[in-house]
Amino acid sequence: GAGVSQTPSNKVTEKGKYVELRCDPISGHTALYWYRQSLGQGPEFLIYFQGTGAADDSGLPNDRFFAVRPEGSVSTLKIQRTERGDSAVYLCASSLGQQRTDTQYFGPGTRLTVL
Amino acid sequence: GNSVTQMEGPVTLSEEAFLTINCTYTATGYPSLFWYVQYPGEGLQLLLKATKADDKGSNKGFEATYRKETTSFHLEKGSVQVSDSAVYFCCNAGNNRKLIWGLGTSLAVNP
Numbered sequence: 001g002a003g004v005s006q007t008p009s010n011k012v013t014e015k016g017k018y019v020e021l022r023c024d025p026i027s028g029h030t031a032l033y034w035y036r037q038s039l040g041q042g043p044e045f046l047i048y049f050q051g052t053g054a055a056d057d058s059g060l061p062n063d064r065f066f067a068v069r070p071e072g073s074v075s076t077l078k079i080q081r082t083e084r085g086d087s088a089v090y091l092c093a094s095s096l097g098q099q100r101t102d103t104q105y106f107g108p109g110t111r112l113t114v115l
Numbered sequence: 116g117n118s119v120t121q122m123e124g125p126v127t128l129s130e131e132a133f134l135t136i137n138c139t140y141t142a143t144g145y146p147s148l149f150w151y152v153q154y155p156g157e158g159l160q161l162l163l164k165a166t167k168a169d170d171k172g173s174n175k176g177f178e179a180t181y182r183k184e185t186t187s188f189h190l191e192k193g194s195v196q197v198s199d200s201a202v203y204f205c206c207n208a209g210n211n212r213k214l215i216w217g218l219g220t221s222l223a224v225n226p
Contacts, residue, residue: 042204042219056213100209101208106159108158
C-alpha cells in the first residue's frame with residue numbers, strides 16, 4: 001500500500017525566503033508528526049497532530065516555523081524568513097493515533113538547503 | 116525529560132560476526148522503546164519495539180530487551196550479513212508520543 005509521501009524531495013532556497021513542505025500521511029492515520037534531521041544527528045521532534053489540531057508543538061524552534069493540517073490528512077510545514085541553520089532533512093511520519101505505542105511510519109524526507 | 120544515549124559508531128564487522136549496539140535511556144514514567152533502521156538511500160523504518168519492561172522485540176534476526184533496572188535496550192544479532200549495513204537509531208516515546216532519538220550508529224558489514 002502507499003506509504004507516507006513528502007514533496008518536494010529537495011528544496012534549495014535563499015536566506016530570507018519562505019518555504020512550504022508537504023506531507024501526505026498513510027490513509028486512515030489520524031496522527032501526524034514532523035521531525036528534522038541534521039547531518040550526523042538523530043531526528044529532532046518538531047510537532048505532532050492528532051486529527052486537525054496540534055497536540056504538541058513544543059519542538060518548533062521559533063515563531064518562523066508553523067504547521068497546519070486543516071482537514072486532518074495532508075500537512076504543510078511552513079518556514080518564514082529562512083536561515084542557513086534551517087538546512088536539514090525534514091521528516092514526516094504518521095501513525096494510527098489510537099495508542100501511544102503505535103508505530104510511526106516515516107516518509108523519505110525533504111532535504112532543505114538554505115543558501 | 117526523556118533522553119537516549121547510544122553507542123557511537125562507526126561499527127565495522129565481518130559477515131557472520133555477533134553484533135551489539137548499546138542503548139540506554141532516561142525517562143519519566145514508562146516509555147516505549149524502539150529501534151529504527153535507515154538503509155543506504157532509504158527512509159527510516161521500524162526494526163523492532165518493546166512497550167513494557169522485560170518485553171523483547173525481535174525482527175529479521177535482531178533482538179532487544181527492555182531492561183527497566185538498567186534503563187537499557189541494547190540491540191543484538193547473532194550473525195550479521197552484508198545487507199545489514201545501515202544506520203541504526205534507538206529512540207523512546209513517553210506519554211506525549213514524540214520520539215526522542217539517539218545520534219545513530221553506523222554499521223558496515225564486510226564480506
